[in-house]
Amino acid sequence: MSPPAHMVGNFAPVPTEATVTELPVTGAIPPELAGQYLRNGPNPRSDVPGHWFLGDGMVHGVRLEAGRAVWYRNRWVRTRAFTEGTERAAGTERPSDPLAATANTHVVRHAGRLLVLVESAQPYEITCDLDTVGPYDFGGRLRTPMTAHPKICPTTGELHFFGYGGVEPPFLTYHRAAADGRLILSRPVDVPAHTMMHDFSLTAGHVIFMDLPVVFDLTAVLSGGMPYRWSDTYQARLGVLRRDDPHGDVRWYHITPGFVFHTVNAHDDGDRVVVHVIRQAEAFRPDTPVAAPSLWRWTIDPTTGSVDEEQLDDRPTEFPRIDDRRTGLPTSHGYTVASAIPGRITEGPAVTRYDLRTGVPTVHQFPASQVPGEATFVPADDRPDGPGWLMTFVYDATRDASDLTILDAGDLGAKPVARIHLPQRVPFGFHGNWIPDTDGSDR
Numbered sequence: 319m320s321p322p323a324h325m326v327g328n329f330a331p332v333p334t335e336a337t338v339t340e341l342p343v344t345g346a347i348p349p350e351l352a353g354q355y356l357r358n359g360p361n362p363r364s365d366v367p368g369h370w371f372l373g374d375g376m377v378h379g380v381r382l383e384a385g386r387a388v389w390y391r392n393r394w395v396r397t398r399a400f401t402e403g404t405e406r407a408a409g410t411e412r413p414s415d416p417l418a419a420t421a422n423t424h425v426v427r428h429a430g431r432l433l434v435l436v437e438s439a440q441p442y443e444i445t446c447d448l449d450t451v452g453p454y455d456f457g458g459r460l461r462t463p464m465t466a467h468p469k470i471c472p473t474t475g476e477l478h479f480f481g482y483g484g485v486e487p488p489f490l491t492y493h494r495a496a497a498d499g500r501l502i503l504s505r506p507v508d509v510p511a512h513t514m515m516h517d518f519s520l521t522a523g524h525v526i527f528m529d530l531p532v533v534f535d536l537t538a539v540l541s542g543g544m545p546y547r548w549s550d551t552y553q554a555r556l557g558v559l560r561r562d563d564p565h566g567d568v569r570w571y572h573i574t575p576g577f578v579f580h581t582v583n584a585h586d587d588g589d590r591v592v593v594h595v596i597r598q599a600e601a602f603r604p605d606t607p608v609a610a611p612s613l614w615r616w617t618i619d620p621t622t623g624s625v626d627e628e629q630l631d632d633r634p635t636e637f638p639r640i641d642d643r644r645t646g647l648p649t650s651h652g653y654t655v656a657s658a659i660p661g662r663i664t665e666g667p668a669v670t671r672y673d674l675r676t677g678v679p680t681v682h683q684f685p686a687s688q689v690p691g692e693a694t695f696v697p698a699d700d701r702p703d704g705p706g707w708l709m710t711f712v713y714d715a716t717r718d719a720s721d722l723t724i725l726d727a728g729d730l731g732a733k734p735v736a737r738i739h740l741p742q743r744v745p746f747g748f749h750g751n752w753i754p755d756t757d758g759s760d761r
């Protein structure tokens with residue numbers, strides 16, 4: 319039997335962990351960049367998972383300093399699922415505990431800790447050299463899984479996040495950690511069912527949850543795939559919670575059925591809440607091609623109790639990022655990728671800068687053989703929403719190799735500022751962050 323698509327080509331895992339210093343570069347690395355670009359993704363060690371989303375997490379990192387690419391490293395995250403993987407390969411069931419994480423989705427720094435995240439489990443902590451420290455549960459306070467898409471408020475330094483899942487209520491819990499990392503708030507949110515909730519939104523005044531019609535399906539668990547299915551009957555809703563009344567009621571708004579993996583950003587506009595998202599018509603409907611995701615804007619109006627839903631551009635795109643220093647605040651631009659997910663490439667691989675007010679895109683087109691991943695915005699100076707670079711791992715099929723590519727975020731028509739040639743390919747993955755050495759705000 320031929321291997322599944324998520325084990326073929328650059329979806330296939332790499333078999334080894336490498337440490338290579340002084341990498342070759344085409345172009346010039348901006349000398350002011352000092353830190354590490356870290357990116358997480360699935361890299362199954364010994365088994366063939368039932369879905370791309372279910373492989374063991376591996377973090378790939380590149381350290382930049384003084385215009386040099388000092389090192390490349392890749393390391394599996396030593397979760398309990400990973401360390402027991404040999405037994406699993408021999409036929410032992412994956413243990414059902416909160417630390418049996420694949421930890422394959424994101425890597426985020428808050429309060430001096432680097433957390434690797436997958437939404438089905440609790441975090442693991444790693445070092446800047448990608449060694450696993452161990453599980454991290456906020457000093458025993460975190461009792462739920464943790465989303466891989468927490469939000470850091472640039473004003474307060476707080477980490478806002480949620481956990482979801484389970485077979486009985488509460489299916490959703492909202493959490494808030496203070497700037498020093500202490501978990502200071504956990505409250506259940508009443509939703510009718512366990513639905514897939516990959517991301518959420520934060521504004522200066524509100525938290526916005528997406529309760530969408532992709533519901534937990536135990537029969538799918540038994541088949542070894544993702545345990546979720548599209549529902550034609552579940553009501554799609556947005557839930558809005560005031561940040562200054564975190565134990566208060568969540569107000570729910572009905573919206574058109576659809577699914578959102580990723581939000582771009584959100585902000586308050588008077589009484590209204592504006593949310594930019596990458597929306598698709600549906601998801602996880604069995605035997606149905608993946609629906610094309612594109613840029614949408616929701617405007618939630620508490621006066622009318624309704625949501626205005628507006629598609630800003632119809633080009634397929636995903637993996638949105640912003641200047642994270644504008645999280646929850648009005649943002650001029652969002653950065654997305656028009657590739658990296660099978661079946662969604664329509665106009666060739668590209669990194670796109672969207673004007674979030676107008677929806678007008680500016681595109682950096684890659685050759686057809688090159689596939690970029692998520693493009694992380696790296697500030698060039700201390701002006702939020704100002705100049706910066708985009709960092710992304712780009713896989714080149716003609717060489718079966720990957721580069722860390724740096725683009726000028728303000729001049730996407732130009733050729734890359736630098737391409738750092740990596741000693742091995744980096745399999746397609748999910749999310750990452752630039753971790754600067756000088757980081758007073760945990761960005």
Ligand SMILES: [Fe+2]
Pocket residue numbers: 423466467516579580748749
């Ligand atoms: Fe994600």
